[in-house]
Amino acid sequence: MSEQQRLIQLLKLYGSDVDRWPEEDQHLGDPDMFDPFTLEVWQEARRLDQRLSEDVIPNRSSEMRWRIHNLISAPPATFTERWLLPLTEPWRPALVHALILSLGLLTSDLVQDSGFVDSTDYDDAIVWAAQYLGDIQP
Amino acid sequence: MDERVRGTMDRQKEEAALVKRVSSHDADAFNELMLRFLPMIERYTFRLCRSTEITEDVVQETFLRLWQGADRYDPAKATLSTWLHRIAHNLCMDLFRKHQRLSPLPDDWEGELSDSTVNGTDNANTPQSAFEQHRKTAQVAEALDALPERQRSVLLLSYFQGFSNQEIGTIHDLSIAAVESLLARARRNLTKRLL
Numbered sequence: 001m002s003e004q005q006r007l008i009q010l011l012k013l014y015g016s017d018v019d020r021w022p023e024e025d026q027h028l029g030d031p032d033m034f035d036p037f038t039l040e041v042w043q044e045a046r047r048l049d050q051r052l053s054e055d056v057i058p059n060r061s062s063e064m065r066w067r068i069h070n071l072i073s074a075p076p077a078t079f080t081e082r083w084l085l086p087l088t089e090p091w092r093p094a095l096v097h098a099l100i101l102s103l104g105l106l107t108s109d110l111v112q113d114s115g116f117v118d119s120t121d122y123d124d125a126i127v128w129a130a131q132y133l134g135d136i137q138p
Numbered sequence: 139m140d141e142r143v144r145g146t147m148d149r150q151k152e153e154a155a156l157v158k159r160v161s162s163h164d165a166d167a168f169n170e171l172m173l174r175f176l177p178m179i180e181r182y183t184f185r186l187c188r189s190t191e192i193t194e195d196v197v198q199e200t201f202l203r204l205w206q207g208a209d210r211y212d213p214a215k216a217t218l219s220t221w222l223h224r225i226a227h228n229l230c231m232d233l234f235r236k237h238q239r240l241s242p243l244p245d246d247w248e249g250e251l252s253d254s255t256v257n258g259t260d261n262a263n264t265p266q267s268a269f270e271q272h273r274k275t276a277q278v279a280e281a282l283d284a285l286p287e288r289q290r291s292v293l294l295l296s297y298f299q300g301f302s303n304q305e306i307g308t309i310h311d312l313s314i315a316a317v318e319s320l321l322a323r324a325r326r327n328l329t330k331r332l333l
Contacts, residue, residue, distance in 0.1 A: 013321050051332045052297060054274040057184050061177040064194060068201050069169060
């Protein structure tokens with residue numbers, strides 16, 4: 001790549017301010033040495049840099065620093081505050097639902113383990129009622 | 139060794155030491171890092187999302203992550219500034235995805251402009267010059283916002299934040315050639331819009 005090509009590449013990548021160029025290329029940035037075409041590219045890059053410098057933005061750094069400082073200085077949240085109260089994170093309600101579901105499944109297992117026989121048979125119902133009343137032995 | 143390179147290395151070592159102190163919840167070290175890095179993270183975030191509210195949330199979350207997860211920072215992989223910019227960038231992208239598109243300028247923009255400003259001189263002495271400054275800022279903001287997300291972010295990191303192409307590559311997981319290509323396209327697009 002010739003010096004002129006490199007110069008144009010630098011102008012198109014970093015603009016006209018030599019301080020923004022990689023250090024090893026900064027020696028190329030003397031507009032007095034530019035040929036007419038490079039000078040035109042440099043002028044265009046400079047106009048764009050001037051426009052970009054018009055982007056003025058608000059500064060709330062000290063306010064933010066103060067707020068963050070207060071946050072980290074606050075006493076640590078209790079278990080309830082941290083996990084149970086703020087159910088705003090999307091995964092937290094899911095966790096609660098999963099726990100309820102697990103509890104339901106576990107309870108259902110326990111019910112089956114108790115020997116309960118699920119039946120809609122009419123005769124079975126009569127026998128269970130009789131067993132309950134003590135009329136017959138199981 | 140070059141004086142400037144040595145200075146940079148000393149600064150990075152010092153920052154790594156401060157991060158180590160932050161990992162054991164040293165508030166003084168944390169405040170020192172906020173003083174050094176919060177303004178630049180704020181500027182980057184604001185230019186990326188153009189919303190005061192979101193900027194505040196992202197900056198706060200970025201520094202809370204530093205406070206809570208300082209031990210995850212590896213100075214061998216990136217400078218602290220690069221690491222923090224990467225966190226802020228990812229948070230912004232998450233919010234972009236959540237809200238799709240953010241408004242280009244906050245409603246209270248004009249009011250904020252009369253406060254202290256970060257760049258340029260605040261010469262808004264008359265309503266007319268304030269209006270003119272507002273108009274110019276809005277034009278540049280609009281042109282920056284119109285850029286595709288990656289072009290915008292790469293340009294902001296290079297032009298406004300002063301990162302090298304290698305550091306930008308680390309933030310975005312891109313090769314240097316890809317960063318250069320995005321940078322050139324961003325400036326070309328801005329030239330078309332603003333000149």
